[in-house]
Amino acid sequence: MKVTNQILPLLTIAINGVFIGGQLLISVLLGPFWKKMEPQAVLDWFTQNVDNMGLLMAPLGPLVLILSVIVFFKKGPSKLLWGLTVIFMLGNILYLPFYFIDANTMLVDQVIQLDMVKTELLRWLNFNWQRTFFALAALTTSIWAVSKTR
Numbered sequence: 694m695k696v697t698n699q700i701l702p703l704l705t706i707a708i709n710g711v712f713i714g715g716q717l718l719i720s721v722l723l724g725p726f727w728k729k730m731e732p733q734a735v736l737d738w739f740t741q742n743v744d745n746m747g748l749l750m751a752p753l754g755p756l757v758l759i760l761s762v763i764v765f766f767k768k769g770p771s772k773l774l775w776g777l778t779v780i781f782m783l784g785n786i787l788y789l790p791f792y793f794i795d796a797n798t799m800l801v802d803q804v805i806q807l808d809m810v811k812t813e814l815l816r817w818l819n820f821n822w823q824r825t826f827f828a829l830a831a832l833t834t835s836i837w838a839v840s841k842t843r
Contacts, residue, residue: 739797761835
């Protein structure tokens, strides 16, 4: 039992680190690459690659949220910090149903007008940065919680 109490928080931190790394890769490397592309090339890129991105990224955020909830409900001195971690990850994940699912579908299905692709891409990247900051806040509170219990 004690091992689980030590491993789950560290596993949560590690998986969130990987998740944040993926989000930063998208914003820092892919974002500028997409901005230089012609609108039709952006749509073609999304059509060819967004499923692979989703396979990698989609399970990580919810997994961090689930692990954070589990750790939150375990007895410990850092309940408030784990509660904040849960809230921050929930904030991160809510971008999916409220924006990214529809936006990705629109880009993949290429139903957006070409003159609107750059505007939508900037919105997409802005929301991705916001999600990254939510995940970073969750990482900060979870690290703080673990350090407080040591």
